[in-house]
Each structure stands twice: as structure tokens, then as C-alpha cells.
Amino acid sequence: MQRLLQSVERLARLAQRDAGLPAVQRVLGEELVAVLGVDQAHVVVLAAGHPGCGVVALRGAGSAEYVLPHGEVPDALRWVADAGHPVTVPDARVDGALPAELVRTYGLATAAVLPLQAGDTVRAVVVLGSRVARTWSEEELHQASALADLAGTAIALRDARLAAAIDPLTGCLNHGAMRERLSEEIARARRQGTPLAITILDLDDFKRVNDTYGHLTGDALLRHVAEALRGEYRSFDQVARYGGDEFVVILPNVRGPRADIAAARALRVLREIHIARPDGGHEGITVSCGVAEWVEPEGPAELLERADKALRGSKAAGKDGVVRAPTPAR
Structure with missing residues (x-):
């Protein structure tokens, strides 16, 4: 519980710092790994419904950025983006369930996919990954969703501040x-x-x-x-x-x-x-x-x-x- 509270505090500070999207991705991934003890946590931004820039936090190995190739949206990511609800993937190796590059590069055996919403929009998906077969408890999904909601709040607040500062006609500062x-x-x-x-x-x-x-x-x-x-x-x-x-x-x-x-x-x-x-x-x-x-x-x-x-x-x-x-x- 103490570790979860520390994660909540760190994510709450992102909103105060006006952090950019990559910083939110990295911090959320790191806190998910720390709180849940999973092998890895990916936070992948969606652009027009397609997965794009991602950040992965690996247990004991820090974080890294990557870009997924533009193409078909994997089934689990599409469903989460459309429905706004989490889903578990018992076998990550099933074709089309998850991005093939993630499965291949990070050795995913199973995963849970959750939405990251900013306001009413699913801005990114969170992929909790494991290299060994396992199940995902309701408690784990609940904690992960709570942290993702905090990250979404930080993004929504930054979006609002940026919108208030921008001239709508020209896109310049107002x-x-x-x-x-x-x-x-x-x-x-x-x-x-x-x-x-x-x-x-x-x-x-x-x-x-x-x-x-x-x-x-x-x-x-x-x-x-x-x-x-x-x-x-x-x-x-x-x-x-x-x-x-x-x-x-x-x-x-x-x-x-x-x-x-x-x-x-x-x-x-x-x-x-x-x-x-x-x-x-x-x-x-x-x-x-x-x-x-x-x-x-x-x-x-x-x-x-x-x-x-x-x-x-x-x-x-x-x-x-x-x-x-x-x-x-x-």
C-alpha cells in the first residue's frame, strides 16, 4: 500500500509540473512495474486510432522509447480504444491480438491491456506484460487503472492549458x-x-x-x-x-x-x-x-x-x- 501511495503522489506531481506526454508515459510505466511487480509495462500513444510512439518500462532495466509501424490495429488494442475498458490476453502469441513487434522484441507470453483516457478520449493504451504464462487479478487491474487515470488527468490538464494558450486560427501563442x-x-x-x-x-x-x-x-x-x-x-x-x-x-x-x-x-x-x-x-x-x-x-x-x-x-x-x-x- 505504501508503494502505491508513492506512485499516486509521483503521478499527481506530473499535473503540477505540466509534464509532456513522453514524461507521462515513462513515469506511468515505471510506477506500474514498481507497484505490480510485472516484467514490463508499455504505454503506447494512439494517433487516429493507430498505435504509434510507445515507452516501455522494464523491471530492473529502466525504460526505452520505440515507434510501432503504422498498419493494422491489433484486436486487443482496438477493442480497448473503442470500448474504454481493460481486457486480458491469455496468449500474446495469437496472431493479431497484440503488436507483433512487442511480442517478438519483449518476449510477451501474456498481457493485460488498459485504456489511458484524457477527458472523454482514449489517448493511449497500457500493456502490462509477462514473459511467463500467468493470470491477471482484479486487484492488479484495479490498481493499474487507478494509476492510468491519474496519468490521464495529467494529460488532460496539460491539454487544457495548451488550448488556453493557443490562438485557434493560427496555432500560435495567443x-x-x-x-x-x-x-x-x-x-x-x-x-x-x-x-x-x-x-x-x-x-x-x-x-x-x-x-x-x-x-x-x-x-x-x-x-x-x-x-x-x-x-x-x-x-x-x-x-x-x-x-x-x-x-x-x-x-x-x-x-x-x-x-x-x-x-x-x-x-x-x-x-x-x-x-x-x-x-x-x-x-x-x-x-x-x-x-x-x-x-x-x-x-x-x-x-x-x-x-x-x-x-x-x-x-x-x-x-x-x-x-x-x-x-x-x-
């Missing part, structure tokens, strides 16, 4: 999440003494796009711009929709000319986007940018205001360009 992230980056820059810059981008004459081609085309253009920006910048840079047709890019560890170069890259990649006209022709777009580097003791509002003022300067200078905000006097 305005509120951007300000929160910018506050975090300013605090990190202040703590570590590292540079930080931001750029604000505004599509030139976007209202005319909506008026000429309609709001569906305007929305499609915003999505295309967001995808292009995310593809252009580093994985740890953050692209956010500031509002309307304005975007903000947060650039940690960037100063001086590198900030201007980063903004110029955005202009270059966005100039490659074209709107298809009804007559079969194409129309390009341009973007104006304002760049600002963070200086102590600025907060997010002051930094954004300086970048926005630089953006307005770019518009006034004829659009399709970059203007850098001057460093404020201390």
Missing part, C-alpha cells in the same frame, strides 16, 4: 500567453545576464485583402503566415499572434545586428507567400517590422510599446521594411 512568455524570458535575461529581442510584424494592407478576396482568404493568409514564421525561426523562439494581422516573435539570446537579421528573414520568407486571384493570377504580400532589444529595467509592456512604435515608423517610411527601436535613455 496575446495573453505571449505576454506571460515574454515576462518569463525577461526574468531569465535579467537573471542570467543574457540578451533578448522581439520583433512585431504587421501585414501591409491586410484590410484590402479581406475587402477584395473575403475573410476566408484573409484567414487562410494568416494561417500561412503563422506556419511560415514558425518554420523560419529556432525551436526555442516563440511566435505569437498579437492581434488582428500582427505577430510577435520573441528572440532569446539575440542582440544587435542579429535582431535585425532575424526580422529581415521574416520579411524575406513572407514575400514568398502569394494570394491566388480569381483571374488565375497571383498577388504577393509585404510586411512591416519593428524590432526592440530589452534593456533593464523594462517590463513586457515597455518592451512591446517600443517595438510597436518602431513598427509604426516602418509603416510611415513606406512599409515593407524593418525599423529598430532606439535604446531608451537610462
Whole structure:
């Protein structure tokens, strides 16, 4: 009982830590092995109903990740995913009952398969495995289901937090999440003494796009711009929709000319986007940018205001360009 309580506590902490899906898979597998004393526990994520990325925890041998080949969904996994209830597999070697790769690689003789639900959706399946023939008691399945439910809660909470932070049209951070992230980056820059810059981008004459081609085309253009920006910048840079047709890019560890170069890259990649006209022709777009580097003791509002003022300067200078905000006097 004490070990089970420790597992409950560890899984509950995942929700507080905002842990990602791979971390939840690994921790759940490790705790199932520890509590139940089984040979192995697999947590396999489902994508469109098909098993995909899995994590296996092996007794006495740690954990490992793998990817199952895309194809037929084994019977036990399909039933659990559809019904949302556990099932036992007395003979794992029966064709089609379990993924053949798991049976072959990990020597499965028998297994129990349980759902991992996040909200109303079965997000993954848990496979408790044994290399020797055995039965699975109701108590074991009950304990495993309780731990899987805790893992599902951690995933559901993280999904909700992510959904609240994302602009539904573009998939970028929304305005509120951007300000929160910018506050975090300013605090990190202040703590570590590292540079930080931001750029604000505004599509030139976007209202005319909506008026000429309609709001569906305007929305499609915003999505295309967001995808292009995310593809252009580093994985740890953050692209956010500031509002309307304005975007903000947060650039940690960037100063001086590198900030201007980063903004110029955005202009270059966005100039490659074209709107298809009804007559079969194409129309390009341009973007104006304002760049600002963070200086102590600025907060997010002051930094954004300086970048926005630089953006307005770019518009006034004829659009399709970059203007850098001057460093404020201390």
C-alpha cells in the first residue's frame, strides 16, 4: 500500500509540473512495474486510432522509447480504444491480438491491456506484460487503472492549458500567453545576464485583402503566415499572434545586428507567400517590422510599446521594411 501511495503522489506531481506526454508515459510505466511487480509495462500513444510512439518500462532495466509501424490495429488494442475498458490476453502469441513487434522484441507470453483516457478520449493504451504464462487479478487491474487515470488527468490538464494558450486560427501563442512568455524570458535575461529581442510584424494592407478576396482568404493568409514564421525561426523562439494581422516573435539570446537579421528573414520568407486571384493570377504580400532589444529595467509592456512604435515608423517610411527601436535613455 505504501508503494502505491508513492506512485499516486509521483503521478499527481506530473499535473503540477505540466509534464509532456513522453514524461507521462515513462513515469506511468515505471510506477506500474514498481507497484505490480510485472516484467514490463508499455504505454503506447494512439494517433487516429493507430498505435504509434510507445515507452516501455522494464523491471530492473529502466525504460526505452520505440515507434510501432503504422498498419493494422491489433484486436486487443482496438477493442480497448473503442470500448474504454481493460481486457486480458491469455496468449500474446495469437496472431493479431497484440503488436507483433512487442511480442517478438519483449518476449510477451501474456498481457493485460488498459485504456489511458484524457477527458472523454482514449489517448493511449497500457500493456502490462509477462514473459511467463500467468493470470491477471482484479486487484492488479484495479490498481493499474487507478494509476492510468491519474496519468490521464495529467494529460488532460496539460491539454487544457495548451488550448488556453493557443490562438485557434493560427496555432500560435495567443496575446495573453505571449505576454506571460515574454515576462518569463525577461526574468531569465535579467537573471542570467543574457540578451533578448522581439520583433512585431504587421501585414501591409491586410484590410484590402479581406475587402477584395473575403475573410476566408484573409484567414487562410494568416494561417500561412503563422506556419511560415514558425518554420523560419529556432525551436526555442516563440511566435505569437498579437492581434488582428500582427505577430510577435520573441528572440532569446539575440542582440544587435542579429535582431535585425532575424526580422529581415521574416520579411524575406513572407514575400514568398502569394494570394491566388480569381483571374488565375497571383498577388504577393509585404510586411512591416519593428524590432526592440530589452534593456533593464523594462517590463513586457515597455518592451512591446517600443517595438510597436518602431513598427509604426516602418509603416510611415513606406512599409515593407524593418525599423529598430532606439535604446531608451537610462
